[in-house]
Amino acid sequence: MPQPRYREDLVRAEILALAGSQPLNRSQIAARLGLGAATVSDHTRRLIELGFMRELPPQVSGPGRPRVPLEVVADAAHTLGLRVHPDHLVGVVMRLDGSEVRRFKLPFSPADDPVDQLASACEPVLEDSRVRAVGLALPGLIDPFAGTVRLSPRLGWTDLPLLPLLAARLPVPVLIDNDTRASTTAELLFGAGREHDDFLVLAIGDGVGMGIVLGRRVHRGPDGVAGEFGHVPIGPGGPTCVCGRRGCLDAYVADYALAAEARARGLTSTQVPDLVRLAAEDAPGIRDLLAETGAILGRAVAGVANVLAVRAMTVIGxxxxxxxxLAPGFHSVSDDGILPGLDIAVRPWDDSGHALGAASLVLAASVVS
Known part of the structure; x- marks a missing residue:
């Protein structure tokens, strides 16, 4: 299918996300999103025409015109989000209000034909005509404008024009982006964005990523590769990163780095669940390792938060x-480096998180409506 140029237009998506939690009238929507009445009226009229919203009976309270609440018709359209992992795919079908219809998990091999595997995962879902578009969330340097995977060490891909190839196989629009930025879009629509116009999303797991929201827009940079926080240099001559350089933040904080450091210190831990269990038991050395790692992370985050003047951060992954x-070490350095402090929320997380972000990405890019 011919693809629209990547164009993030969050207004309709934000209206759907905001009114999806409870019916709101146009004045309430305008006040929360900082929009003019005419803008809200134009967008809500279009959403009603599409069948994505409907008017409820007017509410009369005092003099003046009655307020007309608007309700999201959540099942009027769905989006499909796929998270691409080095050994599996996770898919989430999402309603217009951000709630999940269903999820699935399939094996995946990045060394085999990725387009055929991804198309085969999407095609059965697209038999439901309510699924209007597909979003993909991938690790690495992703150019969402060109639809190219510039570099993904974890998948072993370089300069792969994934979007054009996949779009030729599917009958609906397709978008791709870095997994952390995709999840940052979900956080803007359905999480921290309901309280903050500017915030950070810190993703910690098999890598370290950062999503940046400024003025209610996800920052991508001119070539779409902003947010590679894990490759900020921390120390010359430090541990080797998956990118091949030494001393990147990833090489200190990512799960493989923590496991390697735990082994180097003679601690019997190779997986994150082991670290959690041993830390809870206060096994010798584990809490010290994690506090030191948190301090490294805190110094790096403090620099970004100070430069961008953000006051909120969500932790995912x-x-x-x-x-x-990690928090004791993090706060020991970040609280001294950030004025007047950073409001931190930690989101419950599982393997479907980035897939939900990919589904939100599609909703935010106006390819559904």
Whole structure:
């Protein structure tokens, strides 16, 4: 299918996300999103025409015109999000209000034909005509504008024009982006964005990523590769990163780096669940390791937060369960480096998180409507 140029237009998506939690009238929507009444009226009229919203009976309270609440018709359209992992795919079908219809998991081999595997995963889902578009969330340097995977060490791909190839196989629009930025879009629509216009999303797991929201827009940079926080240099001559360089933040904080350091210190831990269990038991050395790692992470985050003047951050990713043990070290340095402080929320996380982000990405890019 011919693809629209990547164009993020969040207004309709934000209206759907905001009114999806409870019916709101146009004035309430305008006040929360900082939009003019005419803009809200134009967008809600279009959403009603599409069948995505409907008017409820007017509410009369005092003098003046009655307020007309608007309700999201959540099942009027769905989006499909896929998270691409080095050994599996996770798919989530999402309603217009951000709720999940269903999820699935399939094996995946990046060394085999990725287009055929991805198309085969999507095609049965697209038999439901309510699924209007597909979003893909991938690790690495992703150019969402060109639809190219510029570099993904974990998948072993370089300069792969994934979107054009996949779009030729599917009958609906397709978008791709870095997995952390995709999840940052979900956080803007359905999470921290309901309270903050500017915030960070810190993703910790098999890598370290950062999503940046400024003025209610996800920052991607001119070539779409902003947010590679894990490759910020921390120390010359430090551990080797998966990118091949030494001393990247990833090489200190990512789960493979923590496991390697635990082994180097003679601690019997190779997986994040082991670290959580041993930290909870206060096994010798584990809490010290995690506090030191948290301090490294805190110094790096403090620099970004100070430069961008953001005051909120959400922690996501497979290693979010380590946060109680990373936090003491993190706060020991970040609280001294950030004024007047950073409001931190930790989101429950599982393997479907980035897939839900990919589904949100499609909703935010106006390819559904």
């Amino acid at each position: 497979e290693s979010h369960v380590l946060w109680p043990y």
